[in-house]
Structures are given as C-alpha cells and as structure tokens.
Amino acid sequence: MSRYLTDRLARYAVFAGAAVSFLVLLAIAVFIFRGGLPAFKEIGIFDFLFGAVWRPGQGQYGILVMIVGSVAVTAGSLLLAVPLGIACAILLAEVAPFGVRQFLRQAVELLVGIPSVVYGLVGMVLLVPAIRQLGGPGYSVLAASIVLMAMVLPTIISISEDSIRAVPASYKEAALALGATHWQTIWRVLLPSARSGIIASVVLGMGRAVGETMAMIMVIGNSITFPTSPLSPTRTLTGNIAVEITYAGGLHRSALFATGIVLFVLILIINSIAVISLKRGGHAQNLA
Amino acid sequence: MNIRHLVKLSSLMTALVLAVALAVTGCAGGNGGQVTTITMAGSTTVQPLAEELANNFTATRSDVQITVSGGGSSVGIQAAAAGTVDIGMASRDLKPEEETLGLVVHVIARDGIAIISHPSQNVTNLTKDEVKLIFAGNITNWAEVGGADATITVYAREEGSGTRAAFEEMVMKGTAITASALLFPSNGALRTAVAGDPNGISFISFGYLDDSVKAFAIDGVAATVENAKNATYPIVRPILLLTKGEPTGKVQEFISFCLGPVGQAIVAKHYVPVI
Numbered sequence: 205m206s207r208y209l210t211d212r213l214a215r216y217a218v219f220a221g222a223a224v225s226f227l228v229l230l231a232i233a234v235f236i237f238r239g240g241l242p243a244f245k246e247i248g249i250f251d252f253l254f255g256a257v258w259r260p261g262q263g264q265y266g267i268l269v270m271i272v273g274s275v276a277v278t279a280g281s282l283l284l285a286v287p288l289g290i291a292c293a294i295l296l297a298e299v300a301p302f303g304v305r306q307f308l309r310q311a312v313e314l315l316v317g318i319p320s321v322v323y324g325l326v327g328m329v330l331l332v333p334a335i336r337q338l339g340g341p342g343y344s345v346l347a348a349s350i351v352l353m354a355m356v357l358p359t360i361i362s363i364s365e366d367s368i369r370a371v372p373a374s375y376k377e378a379a380l381a382l383g384a385t386h387w388q389t390i391w392r393v394l395l396p397s398a399r400s401g402i403i404a405s406v407v408l409g410m411g412r413a414v415g416e417t418m419a420m421i422m423v424i425g426n427s428i429t430f431p432t433s434p435l436s437p438t439r440t441l442t443g444n445i446a447v448e449i450t451y452a453g454g455l456h457r458s459a460l461f462a463t464g465i466v467l468f469v470l471i472l473i474i475n476s477i478a479v480i481s482l483k484r485g486g487h488a489q490n491l492a
Numbered sequence: 493m494n495i496r497h498l499v500k501l502s503s504l505m506t507a508l509v510l511a512v513a514l515a516v517t518g519c520a521g522g523n524g525g526q527v528t529t530i531t532m533a534g535s536t537t538v539q540p541l542a543e544e545l546a547n548n549f550t551a552t553r554s555d556v557q558i559t560v561s562g563g564g565s566s567v568g569i570q571a572a573a574a575g576t577v578d579i580g581m582a583s584r585d586l587k588p589e590e591e592t593l594g595l596v597v598h599v600i601a602r603d604g605i606a607i608i609s610h611p612s613q614n615v616t617n618l619t620k621d622e623v624k625l626i627f628a629g630n631i632t633n634w635a636e637v638g639g640a641d642a643t644i645t646v647y648a649r650e651e652g653s654g655t656r657a658a659f660e661e662m663v664m665k666g667t668a669i670t671a672s673a674l675l676f677p678s679n680g681a682l683r684t685a686v687a688g689d690p691n692g693i694s695f696i697s698f699g700y701l702d703d704s705v706k707a708f709a710i711d712g713v714a715a716t717v718e719n720a721k722n723a724t725y726p727i728v729r730p731i732l733l734l735t736k737g738e739p740t741g742k743v744q745e746f747i748s749f750c751l752g753p754v755g756q757a758i759v760a761k762h763y764v765p766v767i
Contacts, residue, residue: 257671260651261651341645341674427673448652450564452652453570
C-alpha cells in the first residue's frame, strides 16, 4: 500500500513544483498587464507604439525611439555574434582536439557566469573611449552591440554545437565515403542538417539581447534620439524602464509598465519561434 | 577520501563558517542595548555630505547607526513621504504637488551647481545665456563660444534628479534640455563621463568638484563656495532633509546635530552653511 502512496505523493509533489513555476509566470503577466493597461487606454496603442517623442514631463509617451534602439542593438549584436558563434561551434564539434575543446568549453561557460554589470563596466571603461576615437561621443549603438555580442555568444555556441553533434553520424560518414573533404562535409552536409538548431540558438540569443538592461544603460548613452549611425547614442526599451522607474508616478509609471508589456510580448514571440524551430528540426532528422 | 570523510569535512566547515558569522554579528552593537538604525535616501548631491555628517555623529556613540543611499531627489521625497526611510534627502525645493505629502523641510545647507568640462577645455567662461543655449541644443559647436572646432556633447541627469530640476529652474527657465543629451543617474556618473570626454559639458553639485573636471566661470564669477555664499554665483539651490511630520528621538538628535556648530562646520567644507 505505502509503495503506491509514495508513488502518488511523488507525482503530486512534482506537479506542484511545475505549477508553482507556471503561477510565478502568470503572476508576473497579471502584474505588468494591470500596471500597463491604463497607459494603453489613455495614450492609445498606436500613439504609444509609434510616437516618436518620449517626454513624460510634457505628457508625450511615444516609445518608437526605444523600439528602434532595441532593434538596432539586437541586430548589431547578432551580426557580430552569429558568424563568430557558428564558427566556434564548428570548431568545438568537429575540428578541435580534445584538450583544446575542454579548455574552450570552460572559457565559454565562464562567459555565461559574468554578471552583466561587469560587462557594462568593461564596456564603459575600455570600449567607449576607443569608439570615441572613431567619432561621436563613444556611448553608442556600436558599444552596446559589442557588449551584447559577448553576452549572446555562449548561448549561440553551446546550442549550435549540440545541434551539429546531433546530426546522425551516417550523414558525415556517407559524405566522407563519397570523397568529400572535411570542410565540404561540414559546410554542405552538417551545417544544413543542423540548421534548425542553429536558428533556434540565434533566436534564443536574440531573446537575451532584447532583455539586457544593466550593460545597456552603462554604454548606450540613454538619449531619447533615433540612432542615425552605429556611432550615435540612443535608448533601449529595457533602459527606459530602468532609468525612470525609480521616480515615475501616475501615467508615467503606467507607461513604463506598458513598455514592460511590449517587452513581455516580444520575448514570448521570440521564444515561440525558437521552440517551433527546434521542433521542426526534430522532424527533419527523423525522416532520414 | 571517501564519502564519510567528505561528509565530516563539510559539516566541520559549515560549523566553522556559522561560528565565525555568529561571532562577527555578536560583536556589533556590543553594549547589549538597543541600536537604532536611521535610514536616509535621496539626492546624490546630498549623499556624500550626509555620509560625512553620519560618520561624525555616530563616531562618538554606539547606540545609533545611519545608512545612506542615493536614488535622486524625487526618490528621497517619495520614500520619506511613504515612510520607507526615516530621512529623505533633496537638492531642490518641493514641487507644489509634493507640498501636500506631510513632509517637514529642514534646510541644512545651500549648494552651487557647477557647469563642468574636461580639464583640457580652452573655454573658461560662459554666460548664463550661452549655458542655456548649449543645453537646449541651439549651440552645438565649441567654436561658437570661443573654443576649438568640435561638436559639444551634452551630458545630463535623469528627469527625477533634484540637480537637474534646480538647473532647469534657474538656467533653462522653461526651455527643454535637448533630447540628444546623454543621461546618467548620478553626480558621480556625470563627473566620470565628462572627465573622459574632451568635448563634454555637464552640471554637477559643488560638492563633487575635483581635479578630474574643470568648472566654468558663469558671467565672470568663478564657481567657488565663497561666491555661492556671497550670492554672486548665480546658480545656488537649497539642500533639504525631509521627515514625515516633526522628527522625534534619535532622528531629531541627528537633525539638530546637522544644524548645530559641528554639523555646519562639516557643511562649510564644500557647501554654504545656513548658520
């Protein structure tokens, strides 16, 4: 009797654990929607999302500048991180000897553990003065992209490496048996087969980039202007919330919660794309 | 080393860590009596002054501890009104909508706002009007005010800052600060930013002036505490400590200390005393 009891109890306990995580997510969603919906009602969704002026002091709440800023910084970081990340994943999965592989993996894992404020500090002290030599104030989309690249790289590397390793050995053996060189095998057989996993890693990296706050407010300048070049300062959605939430009240505060809603929806979309992409990958490999 | 040894070692370490932690916390407040903690938060302008006053006040007594944090004047006012801290710090007057919060205002000093630049800046004097036009984005090149041919980079504080509010009230007078200003959340951060940018300009409290930046003379008047005292320097604002209702107990003792001779002597080092 007690064996079945423990079995039942264990099942309920595990279910309760999962329910708690789901409840936390639900609580967060309810909290920010409750805080942000008044802003949407009063400002109007269209004016809020596409308004080009953010001046709470004068009752103007348009977050287009911040949306463009976030998109620019994310795109910049992916432009830098994707080639580097995939190259590193190929190295780790196919090319590197065992010792080098172990060492590199440790190094990549270390990158994940560094707090974002430390990335911001290094960016502020090293990158910004260097970029100032190229023109502009130094606090720029370029600085933010480089910092974000370093933060997104581990995600892309580890998931891409796993995807490349997951390609069935028969593919690689067949290609080599037919006379392809190692590089031809990698470029024309392994990478295309691992494509959906690599896309998923890029999309997850994108999610991390969109959500980064601390490092952003330290190197991007936080000015409410559209970035006209990689060297111009701007503001991100996350930076907007972080810089102003401590003193905002009333409609201003609600507008910041509404910015949170926009971020929440954005991350949901990005994560869904990643999950769908991974699922598709599973099917393709089963067809072989 | 087998599992038994591992368990013994780890329990020994845990016991050691706990013992050390207990000893350390036990030693603090060793008079066995109540230690009152006074919490202060708000303006980053007032923060270093408050820390020095707090250190001096608690140096000779062990029954009070004072913790000071920043966040900006608006945060200090809100926190004091909500009761989250005992004393709020602000570097600007209360706005009309804040006057109904039930706060008692104690003016402990007056402070000048310095317009700063990189030490290598050739321009040494600006008129109040030029300052306004630079921060509004109408003057964009140092050459227009007698300097080198370089684009001016404007650095400013976030909107909740008391220093920014006082600056807007006394210099900008209704004109908005340019949207392309780079915003940083404290006096210290602005000073660091301008110290690293040869074409930067910003505004910080007199209390934050040091060798890493240079202060402009405004309308020919140098940015010194003397000139703030005799009212020839044009940009001066009050330094406030705020309490919810009249202060009592240790909080009242601390505020009396700040307004007394010892406290005001500390104030007089970088700010204008009120007695």
